[in-house]
Each structure stands twice: as structure tokens, then as C-alpha cells.
Amino acid sequence: MxxxxxxxxxxxxxxxxxxxxxxxxxxxxxxxxxxxxxxGAPKPTGVDRFVKFINEELAPRKVNTLVLLVGYNYQxxxxxxxxxxxxxxxxxxxxxxxxCKKNNIRIIPDINLLGHQSGGNKVNxxxxxxPEFDETPHIKMPEKYVWPNKDNLYAKSYCPxxxxxxxxxFAVVDELCDVFEADAFHSGMDEIFYLGDDKCPRCKGVDKAxxxxxxxxxxxxxxxxxxxxxxxxxxxxxxxxxxxxxFWEASYNxxxxxxEMVPKDIVMCDWHYERPDQTPIYFAMxxxxxxxxxxxTPSTAxxxxxxxxRWVKYATPEMKPRYYGMMQTCWTSTEGFIDGFYxxxxxxxxxxxxxxxxxxxxxxxxxxxxKKMDELEGTH
Amino acid sequence: xxxxxxxxxxxxxxxxxxxxSVAQYSEDAVFPVKGxxxNAPNRGGVDRFVKFIGDELAPxxxxxxxxxxxxxxxFExxxxxxxxxxxxxxxxxxxxxxCKKHNIRIIPQINLIGxxSWAGNLGxxxxxxPEFDETPHIEMPEKYVWPNDDFLYCKSYCPxxxxxxxxxFAVxxEICDVYEADAFHGGMDEIFYLGDDKCPRCKGIDKAxxFAGEVRKVxxxxxxxxxxxxxxxxxxxxxxxxxxxFWEGSYNxxxxAIDMVPKDVVICDWHYERPDQTPVYFAMxxxxxxxxxxxTPPAAxxxxxxxxRWRKYATPEMKPKYYGMVxxTWMDNAGFIDGFYxxxxxxxxxxxxxxxxxxxxxxxxxxxxKRxxxLEKEK
Numbered sequence: 001m002x003x004x005x006x007x008x009x010x011x012x013x014x015x016x017x018x019x020x021x022x023x024x025x026x027x028x029x030x031x032x033x034x035x036x037x038x039x040g041a042p043k044p045t046g047v048d049r050f051v052k053f054i055n056e057e058l059a060p061r062k063v064n065t066l067v068l069l070v071g072y073n074y075q076x077x078x079x080x081x082x083x084x085x086x087x088x089x090x091x092x093x094x095x096x097x098x099x100c101k102k103n104n105i106r107i108i109p110d111i112n113l114l115g116h117q118s119g120g121n122k123v124n125x126x127x128x129x130x131p132e133f134d135e136t137p138h139i140k141m142p143e144k145y146v147w148p149n150k151d152n153l154y155a156k157s158y159c160p161x162x163x164x165x166x167x168x169x170f171a172v173v174d175e176l177c178d179v180f181e182a183d184a185f186h187s188g189m190d191e192i193f194y195l196g197d198d199k200c201p202r203c204k205g206v207d208k209a210x211x212x213x214x215x216x217x218x219x220x221x222x223x224x225x226x227x228x229x230x231x232x233x234x235x236x237x238x239x240x241x242x243x244x245x246x247f248w249e250a251s252y253n254x255x256x257x258x259x260e261m262v263p264k265d266i267v268m269c270d271w272h273y274e275r276p277d278q279t280p281i282y283f284a285m286x287x288x289x290x291x292x293x294x295x296x297t298p299s300t301a302x303x304x305x306x307x308x309x310r311w312v313k314y315a316t317p318e319m320k321p322r323y324y325g326m327m328q329t330c331w332t333s334t335e336g337f338i339d340g341f342y343x344x345x346x347x348x349x350x351x352x353x354x355x356x357x358x359x360x361x362x363x364x365x366x367x368x369x370x371k372k373m374d375e376l377e378g379t380h
Numbered sequence: 381x382x383x384x385x386x387x388x389x390x391x392x393x394x395x396x397x398x399x400x401s402v403a404q405y406s407e408d409a410v411f412p413v414k415g416x417x418x419n420a421p422n423r424g425g426v427d428r429f430v431k432f433i434g435d436e437l438a439p440x441x442x443x444x445x446x447x448x449x450x451x452x453x454x455f456e457x458x459x460x461x462x463x464x465x466x467x468x469x470x471x472x473x474x475x476x477x478x479c480k481k482h483n484i485r486i487i488p489q490i491n492l493i494g495x496x497s498w499a500g501n502l503g504x505x506x507x508x509x510p511e512f513d514e515t516p517h518i519e520m521p522e523k524y525v526w527p528n529d530d531f532l533y534c535k536s537y538c539p540x541x542x543x544x545x546x547x548x549f550a551v552x553x554e555i556c557d558v559y560e561a562d563a564f565h566g567g568m569d570e571i572f573y574l575g576d577d578k579c580p581r582c583k584g585i586d587k588a589x590x591f592a593g594e595v596r597k598v599x600x601x602x603x604x605x606x607x608x609x610x611x612x613x614x615x616x617x618x619x620x621x622x623x624x625x626f627w628e629g630s631y632n633x634x635x636x637a638i639d640m641v642p643k644d645v646v647i648c649d650w651h652y653e654r655p656d657q658t659p660v661y662f663a664m665x666x667x668x669x670x671x672x673x674x675x676t677p678p679a680a681x682x683x684x685x686x687x688x689r690w691r692k693y694a695t696p697e698m699k700p701k702y703y704g705m706v707x708x709t710w711m712d713n714a715g716f717i718d719g720f721y722x723x724x725x726x727x728x729x730x731x732x733x734x735x736x737x738x739x740x741x742x743x744x745x746x747x748x749x750k751r752x753x754x755l756e757k758e759k
Contacts, residue, residue: 242666244697276693281660287621303693314655314682318623 031309031380032373034291036327037366038067038269041074041109042334047092051099053338059103061370066100067186067231067269067327069110070176072125078171082125093179101181108184108231109176113169114215115192118156121145126158126168133158133165135194135203157194160215161202170222183228186269187219190233191248195255208254212236213261220263234268234290238279245277259286269293269327276303281311284322293327296352296360298368301328305372309380328369330362337363405443405704410688410756413670413704415444416745417648420452421713426471430478432717438482440749444706445479446565446610446648448489449555451504457550461504472558480560487610488559490552493594494571497535500524505537505547512537512544514573514582536573539594540581549601562607566598569612569650570627574634587633591615592640599642613649613669617658624656638665648672648706655682660690663701672706675731675739677747680707684748688755707748709741716742 037058042050058066072084074093100107117127117134121141127134135157147154158165177185189212196208203211220230237259240250249272250256264287270280271293283290292308294301304326311323330337336349341363345353354360405412416437421429437445453472454462479486496503496513500521506513514536526533537544556564568591575587582590599609616638619629628651629635643666649659650672662669671687673680684705691702709716715727720742724732733739 239664242697243664244695275695277695278657278660278690278693279664281657282664285618285622285658285661311657314657316623316654316656318621 031312031377032325033321034065034325034327035061035063035370035373036065036067036291036293036325037063038110038293038327038329039069039337040330040332040334041068041070041088041096043073043086044088044092046335047088047095049338050334051095053341054096054099054103054105057341058105061374063103063105063370065106065108065325065327067108067110068096068180069186069188070180071111072172074176074179076172076175078175079129079168081129082168082172084125090179097179097181106184107180107182108186109180109182110186110188111169111173111176112188113158113219114160114187114189114195114212115157116155116188116190117158118153123156127156130165130168133162133168135159135200136197138199139194152193154191154193157192159200159202160195160211160218161200161206166218166222173219173222174226177223177226177228184231184267185219185223185228186231187216188233189216190235190271192236192255193247193253195253209257209261212255213258216258216262216266220266229265229267231267231269233293234270234279234283237268237283243279245272245279249273249277259283264288267291267324271295271329272300272304273297274300276300276307278307280308280323284311284315284319287322289322289324291324291327293329294365294369295329295331296354296362296365298360298365301326301365301369302372305369305376309376326369326373328362328366330366332362341366407700409704410691410759411684411704411752412700413444413706414440414442414749414752415446415670415704415706416442417446417448417672417706417708418716419709419711419713420447420449420467422452423465423467423471425714425717426467426474428717429713430474432720433475433478433482433484436720437484440753442484442749444485444487444704446487446489446706447475447559448565450490451551453555453558455551455554457554458508458547460508461547461551463504469558476558476560485563486559486561487563487565488555488561489565489567490548490555491567492537492548492598493539493568493574493591494536495534495567495569496537497532502535506535509544509547512541512547514538514579515576517578518573531572533570533572536571538579538581539574539590539597540579540585545597545601548598552598552601553605556602556605556607563610563646564598564602564607565610565648566595567612568595569614571615571634572626572632574632588636588640591634592637595637595641595645599645603644608644608646610646610648612672613647613658613662616647616662622658624651624658628652628656638662643667646670646703650674650708651679651683652676653679655679655686657686659687659702663690663694663698666701668701668703670703670706672708673744673748674708674710675733675741675744677739677744680705680744680748681751684751684755705748705752707741707745709745711741720745 072082073087075083075087075089117124139151196203196206196211198204223230235249236251236255238250239256240247240252268283268288268290270290273295280290280292292304294304332349332352339346340349352362451461451463452466454466454468496506518530575582575585575590577583602609614628615630615634617629618635619626619631647662647667647669649669652674659669659671671683673683691699711731712727718725719728731741
């Protein structure tokens, strides 16, 4: 091998190595390590439009993290019965993967674990096919769903102590991570109201913080075997009662002590939509990387962005990397969000407009937050 | 008779209002607690301190004064514990009177557990009760230097010694009585000697539990007389994983004590160089918390802005936990007043920041209260 060839090979190795580093490891020199966007996965017919949106709107804003809420919207091979009708094919997914790869966007697919096993009056695919996993089989799904209701039924949960449940879940989690070529998985785990039910023969009497922490740890350990990270919503780790943060974005069911019981390498997605709560400091002080996740209130998202930048700026070297960044959430269909983003408010997105202020939408928040992030990065 | 009744009612109401106004802060204020923490003066400095309170604290609407007295009082319960030249009851009453006049709540302080020696000198408690020493095997050095092989910063008393609380509670009660205080500051900062392996009572006990146990004991004693406990916050912070370090955070495993002490203890969270966000942690854990700067004006200004912002955006449950600001001085009382009036005297110059002559406690005091005033007007 002559010197020239060797130099070329070395350069190629160096460039490849640098690329690898830059994709999975966000630089801790930046103000916002994570520039995130969280949205539902599209339907197969919406894939091309979503890919276009990634190229035209996410890439120029330097979004580097896409949490994609997939759930059972994929044609799983391990458990084909779990797929939604009209679910994404492998080919659909690979189009999204390619677009993200091109734009250096890390995809983190999400399946809701523990909670959110039903929506409205319908149980989801997991409990339809495996009714034995239901934490509260004695609570029947209503014909017409209303909230509030006497069962405090927001969404069904699976029983984390059912001996068969993880075989199924880990198969679909692995399959989803594989097809999305993901090095991290988002497990949802927000707004879990049904947990450790008094009538569940396995869970009754078990400390709910322990139940929750054990499920988080089990999933984390499973992912870790394939060098994947666990991300999840953080609400169950906050004491909703004493902080006044409430029972949605924080916990009323005694799960908050779980913060002391889970590995520190899980990433907390701390969502607060109306107030710029200072809770990310609490997560960072407890040793976790934390991402602030706004939704549809632009003014709040802007304050939250300023907060994150200030925390990073004045933190100790130990704390700095834990202030991980910002992630916009949508909570509308992919198509609906893109419609709204381009100025069309229609049936599929109008529910995500704030009921008290029509200027408050996820798409306006997305624009405002990224504008603020760029301003702050510019002055950094 | 009717007239007399009305007069009595008015007088009674006035008394209630007066009593209430000292201990209660306005929930709606931008900063409920506006404090200064300063050493008790020497006897010769009492009148000047009284004048300073009237001339400088009152116009800034300072409403809380930590008086770091330790054994600078002529205790009757244990006269041997009094410093030589300690304040008399008459001296103290002068300070009490001026504070009462300006609605300033006095919170007297005696260092508990730690700070039982300073440099090469043993404090009065361990001088007179050497049996309370947590680490009797560690001799006081002839010439004190830091760092040293014994990791001796200050001596501690043993919180499990069966006789220590009889003495402490007597002097605590006496100091609270003479200052007419409804709150007491227990210090408890920078405790490095705790649960020593050679202490026959403490060895093997979880240091968080030892620390929490002492906090609870003192808190419960004070609560019997409707008095509050205030303490420094550093032992509740994990200094290692947060990078906050072993002074203003704990390296000796005490930080889990935060989940073991009553929520009515008021946390005085001191950070002097960085505007650490630790008060949010204390507030979320359910405690009222005051941020305590020292001698870095820009940090103190940011800390005041942080406190105002936290209160502004907090839930109704969290807002009252963000309790306010207390400027600390860590120097001689007369030295602070010297510096305040532009005289960096021998007794003041030790408090000037070694790397920046503009960073002094008095400049920080002025800057912080100026910013507090602005933030109050912005409301």
C-alpha cells in the first residue's frame, strides 16, 4: 500500500467515524442538544407528503430528533394480528428512514406501554388480541365514551405483572426499532391512571411506584441489550398533588417516588403546555437528561425555550448535559398538522386549536419555538 | 362602657395585627422574605448597628434579619458558654426595639451539629462540654491550614450524645426568648464530621438519617413554642452528581434527608458564584426556600430575577414555597457597615472577593435590593 492510498483510506475512516459520532451523539457544546419534533406516524397514503414535510420544514429548522408515534400502525411480522388496518408497510417506513438519514434526523419510534391501551370507547390492538393482559377486565368499555366518568376510565392499561405480556411487547418493540433502524425507543407511559388495581390478582397491594419503576426498568434493560436508549413521558415521576401540577401532567397515583428507583440513563420528556413549569430542573438534579415538550401555546413554548437555554448557560459542567433540549409535540394526525402548518384548519386538525384562543395551535407553537431556538443559538 | 369596649377591641386588634405582621409575609409580594444575614455586633457596635438598621434596612423594606449570634450573648442558663464581652440583655433589647419599630422579624442563629470550631479554635460548646465532640480523637492543630490530613474544617457535636440537647435547647430557648423570636436558625451547613466511624453512638448509622433526626428533633422542640426552624440547605443537595461540590452541596450522603424531615422547615439555599436553580428542587419537594447570595452582585441579581420569575409562573401550590431572598455577609458586623459606607477597613477587607475587588457583600446587598425594588415596581 502506498502512502497516498493509505492517506485516502485513513481520511475515509475519519470522515465515517465523525459522521457516526455526529448522528447519535448530539454535541454538548450546543445550547439545544435535542431539537425535537414529536408527531403521529402518517397513514400509508400520507407518507410521501410527510417525507416532503421532513425535507422542507424539519431539515431547514435543523430538527435532529423525530419521535414518531407509531403504536400498531405498522405491519408487524412477529404478531401480524396486532397491526391496525391500513398500517404502514416496511417500504413506507424505509421512505421515512431514508429522509431522516439524509437530514441527520434521529428517529425514535414510540409504542405506548402500560397506559393508553384504549382510546375513547375502543380498546387498542394489544388488548383486543390479548384481553388477558387487561389490568382492569372488570371495567367494561362504554358504548359512548365521556370524560369524566365514574370508572375514572381515561385509557385502559395492560398488567405489567402478567407473565406473557413482555414476550409480545418486546417482539413488537424490537421489530419497530429494527425497521426504523433506531438506537432509541419511546415507550410513552404517560397519563397512566389504571395501575396496581385493587382487583388485579397480580398487582393488588403492590406499591404503585415500584410497579411503575419495575416496568420502566424492565423495558430499559431489554433495550439496553441492543444498545438502545429508553425515552418516555415524565408525568408519572411528578407529584401532581403537592406541586399543584395536577393529575394529567403529573401523578396522583403515588408513582412519583419511582424517580428514585429507575436507571439514570432514561431520557425524560417533560410535557407542560400552559405554564412554563420548572420541573426539568427537578429531573436534571435527580440525574436525568430532560427535554421540555410544549404543545400549542406559543408564548409558553417561547418561555420554556428561554428557560432551557438559561439552565444550560449557568449550569455546572455536571448538570449542563442533562438539559437536553426541546421537543415540539403535536397531538393531532400527521396530515392534520401539515394542513394546519400550511394554513388550512379543517376537520382533521381543528380539535388541536386551543379552545380559548385560536392563535394557539401546535403548528404556530412549532414555528415560534424554533424561531426562538435559532435566536438563542445565534446569540450563544 | 360602649366606648371603652370599642377602645379595648381596637387595642386588641392592633396587638393581633402587630403580632401577625412580624411573622407573616404577604403572599402577593414579589418577594415575601427580604432578608439580611449578619453577625451579631460586638457590645461596642450595638448602637451603630441599630442606626444602620434604621437608616439602611428599613428604607429597603428588609423584613427579616438573621442574627448570627452563637454564644455572643450572656446566657443565664449556661453562663460558661457566653463569649467574653458577649451582648447583654440590654444590648439585645436595643436591637429588638429597632426591628420591632420597622417590622423586621429577627431570626437568631446558633450553629447546630457543625461549626463547633473555627480554624484552630474550639467553640464554646465543646470547650465546656468536650464529651459532646463527635471526633475527640482528632486534635485541634496548633496552626490550622486547609486542606489538612484530618479533613478538619470544623468540629461537630455528636447528635446522639444523651446530654447534648439539654444544653442546646436551654440556650436556643433563651436566645429566642430574648430576641422575642418566633423562628430560630439552626445553621447546620458544611457539616463534614457526622456519623464518624469512631463515634460509639453514631458509627454505622445512615448519615442522612442522623442528619434528619437532628433536624426533626430541633424542629419539634421549637414547634412546641410555635417557633419555626430555618436552616442552610447544603446538606440536602447531592453535591457530587450535581457538580455543586462539597461546600454548598453534600458529599457525605446526607442529601436523602430531604425526604425525611418535616416540610415546615425553611430552607436557606446559598450559592455565591452561580445562580443555581436548586430552589426549584426544594420547592418541588414541598419546602419554603429562600435564595441566599453573598458577594457576587451579578449572580445575586440573576438569583433575584429567578426567584421573581419562579413565583410569577408557579402553580398556586408552588408559589408560596418560593419565599424570597436573604443576602449573607459572612464577616464582622462592624466590618460590613464600614464597607457599606465605603471604608474597606481591616475588618472588612477579608470579605472582598480575592479575584475581583468589586465583588463584596455590601455591593451585592446594594445591587440585590436595587433589583428587588425594580422587580417590585415592574409587577
